[in-house]
Amino acid sequence: MGSxxxxxxxxxxxxxxxxxxxxxxxxxxxxxxxxxxxxxDEIFGPNGPEDRPDRTLVVxxxxxxxxxxxxTGWAGYRLLSRTLPxxxxxERSTIFAEPRQLxxxxxxxxxxxxxxxxxxxxxxxxxxDFVEGGPYGAxxxxxxxxxxxxxxxxxxxxxxxxxxxxxxxxxxxxRLRVVGVVxxxxxxxxxxxADIWLPTSLSRSDAYKKELVGDxxxxxxxxxxxxxxxxxxxxxxxxxxxxxxxxxxDTLTASAVPLFGAVASFFFFEQLDSKGPGVVxxxxxxxxxxxxxxxxxxxxxxxxxxxxxxxSEIGVRKSFGATSSALVRQFLLENIILAILGGLHAAIAAxxxxxxxxxxxxxxxxxxxxxxxxxGWGTLLTLVFGIVSGVxxxxxxxxxxxxxxxxxxxx
Amino acid sequence: MIxxxxxxxxxxxxxxxxxxxxxxxxxxEDGAFVSIMGPSGCGKSTLLNxxxxxxxxxxxxxxxxxxxxxxxxxxxxxxxxxxKVGFVFQSFHLIGDLTVADNVEIPLLYRTLGSAERKxxxxxxxxxxxxxxxxHHFPTQLSGGQQQRVAIARAIVGQPKLxxxxxxxxxxxxxxxxxxxxxxxELNSQGTTVxxxxxxxxxxxxxxRTIRLFDGRQVQ
Numbered sequence: 001m002g003s004x005x006x007x008x009x010x011x012x013x014x015x016x017x018x019x020x021x022x023x024x025x026x027x028x029x030x031x032x033x034x035x036x037x038x039x040x041d042e043i044f045g046p047n048g049p050e051d052r053p054d055r056t057l058v059v060x061x062x063x064x065x066x067x068x069x070x071x072t073g074w075a076g077y078r079l080l081s082r083t084l085p086x087x088x089x090x091e092r093s094t095i096f097a098e099p100r101q102l103x104x105x106x107x108x109x110x111x112x113x114x115x116x117x118x119x120x121x122x123x124x125x126x127x128x129d130f131v132e133g134g135p136y137g138a139x140x141x142x143x144x145x146x147x148x149x150x151x152x153x154x155x156x157x158x159x160x161x162x163x164x165x166x167x168x169x170x171x172x173x174x175r176l177r178v179v180g181v182v183x184x185x186x187x188x189x190x191x192x193x194a195d196i197w198l199p200t201s202l203s204r205s206d207a208y209k210k211e212l213v214g215d216x217x218x219x220x221x222x223x224x225x226x227x228x229x230x231x232x233x234x235x236x237x238x239x240x241x242x243x244x245x246x247x248x249x250d251t252l253t254a255s256a257v258p259l260f261g262a263v264a265s266f267f268f269f270e271q272l273d274s275k276g277p278g279v280v281x282x283x284x285x286x287x288x289x290x291x292x293x294x295x296x297x298x299x300x301x302x303x304x305x306x307x308x309x310x311x312s313e314i315g316v317r318k319s320f321g322a323t324s325s326a327l328v329r330q331f332l333l334e335n336i337i338l339a340i341l342g343g344l345h346a347a348i349a350a351x352x353x354x355x356x357x358x359x360x361x362x363x364x365x366x367x368x369x370x371x372x373x374x375x376g377w378g379t380l381l382t383l384v385f386g387i388v389s390g391v392x393x394x395x396x397x398x399x400x401x402x403x404x405x406x407x408x409x410x411x
Numbered sequence: 412m413i414x415x416x417x418x419x420x421x422x423x424x425x426x427x428x429x430x431x432x433x434x435x436x437x438x439x440e441d442g443a444f445v446s447i448m449g450p451s452g453c454g455k456s457t458l459l460n461x462x463x464x465x466x467x468x469x470x471x472x473x474x475x476x477x478x479x480x481x482x483x484x485x486x487x488x489x490x491x492x493x494x495k496v497g498f499v500f501q502s503f504h505l506i507g508d509l510t511v512a513d514n515v516e517i518p519l520l521y522r523t524l525g526s527a528e529r530k531x532x533x534x535x536x537x538x539x540x541x542x543x544x545x546x547h548h549f550p551t552q553l554s555g556g557q558q559q560r561v562a563i564a565r566a567i568v569g570q571p572k573l574x575x576x577x578x579x580x581x582x583x584x585x586x587x588x589x590x591x592x593x594x595x596x597e598l599n600s601q602g603t604t605v606x607x608x609x610x611x612x613x614x615x616x617x618x619x620r621t622i623r624l625f626d627g628r629q630v631q
Contacts, residue, residue, distance in 0.1 A: 312504050312506075316506065320497075320518040320521065320565070320569070321493020321494075322489060323485055323486050324485050325486075403466050
C-alpha cells in the first residue's frame, strides 16, 4: 500500500500540468455536485418543519378539465376541505395557501414580504421553532381574528430585535397583532416557508372556498402503521364524490403523494410526484452521474494516454508476480487518490461558495452548509467519480502483456 | 530446475506467421549457469521469456521444478514467477519515481510479508550487490552498472531459485559488465540457477553451458 501511495503521488507530481488539469476538472465537478447536494439537503433533508417525511402525504396539484377547457394549478380550497377532514388513518391534516408577496409601509419604510394563509392545524402538522409567543389557534381562525406569526428576520425588519409579541403591523389594509415569532425557514422549503403566516379566514373574500383548482395545498400526517397507498386510495374515492359545479369542466384530478415525490415534482420533474424516495434519489443520482460523465471521460482519456509512460512499470510488476487484479487495484487506487485530492479542494471551495450564497440573500433564509449528510454524499460522489473514471484505464493497463509492456509494444 | 520439451512459439498476424521457437528441448539443472547465444532475432529473448513464464509457448511443455505448467492462468503463473523466478533486463527497467530500496522491494509487495520483514530482505539484497549506501537514491542518480546491480538486487530479493538475465551487460561498458558478471557468478556459486542471454562469447565462455539458437532452432 505504501509503495502504491508513493507511486500515485509521484505520478501526479511527474506531470504537473496534466495533474493540474485533471484536478481542476475533478474539483470543479465535485464543487458543483457538493453545492447541489447542499441545496438538495436543504430541500429534502429532515431539518425543517416537515420533520416526518415518511408519514407525510401531500395534495399539491389539481386539474379540472372538460371538452374545451382545462385548468391546472395548486389544489383549490373546496377540493381539499371536501376530501381531507376526518380521513381514516390520518393523525392530522392541514390546508394552507401558496405564498403570496405583499408590500406594506411601516413607520415610513416600504417592506415587501411573503405571506402564507394557513389553518390552525398547520402549526401542529409542521413543527416550527418558536422563539417567542406561539401559533394562532382554531378559535382565532374561526373568528377571523387579525393575528399573525412572523419569522425572526421579518420581526427585525418591522420592530428591530427584541420581543414583538403583542405589537401590531399594517398589512393588506388590516392591522395584525403578532402572536408568535419563529426561526426563519429557508425559502427552498416551499411548503412551509414565509415571512408572515396568518389565518386563512382573514382573506378579503370567500371566493377561495368555492375553488376546486386554486392556490392551496393539503398535507396529511399519517397515523403510525397506516399505509400511504390506502390513504391515497381513500382520497381518490372522496375526490370522485366532489361535485363539479362549473359546466366547462367534467373531470377533476388530484392525488395524495408522498412528501418526497411532491417536493421532487415541484423542483424537478412533474412525473416524480407519485414516486417514493428510492426513485427520486435514483433520478438525482442519474443526473449527478450524467454531470460527472464528461470530466470522467476526459480523465479516462488522460489516463489511457498515460499507459505509454507506465508500460515499463507494468511490465516489471507483472514480471515480479503482480496479477492483473493487483494492478487494477493499484491503478484504481491512484485514480481514487486523485479524486480524493479533487474532493478536498472541492469541499473547501464549496464551503466558501455556500457561505457566499447564504450571505448574498439569493436564496432567502438559506442555511446551506456542508453538514455530515452533504459531506457523506460528497465522499460517495468522489469515490464513484474516482472509480468510474479509473476502471477502464486500470483494466486496459492491467491487460498489457508483460513482454510487450517491457518492450514498449501494446497489443 | 526447468525443462522445455518440444517447445515452439509462433506469432500470428492476419497475414503472416513467424516462428520464433521451433521444437526446443532443453533441461537446465539446479545450480547451473547457462548462457543462450545466437544472432539477433533468433529467439533468444523469446526462449528466456518462455522459461520465465512471461510468455506461453504455442506448443510443447514447460516444466518448472518438475511440475508442468498448464493453462497459464494469470494468477497461477504470477504466483510462480513471484516465488521462483527473478528477472534482470538489459535496460534495467527500474521505476524512476521510486528509490533504490522501493524498487528492490517490488517482488515482495506481492507476498504476504510484514513491512519489517520486507525491509530486512531489501537490506540483505542490497548488501549482496554492495549498494546499501545507495538505498535512498533514485535510479537516475546511479551509474549504469549501479542501476543493473539494483535490478539484480530486485531479482534476488525474493530468493528465487532461477535467475533469468536478458543481456544484463548489454547496456554497460566492459568494466561494469565484468562487475555484473561477477555478481551473477557469485549468486550462482551460492546456489541460484542462472540463465543468461548474451551476444558476448567472452561472457558465454564463463558459464557452464551455452545453448545456441539460429532461426528459432537449437543448434547446440
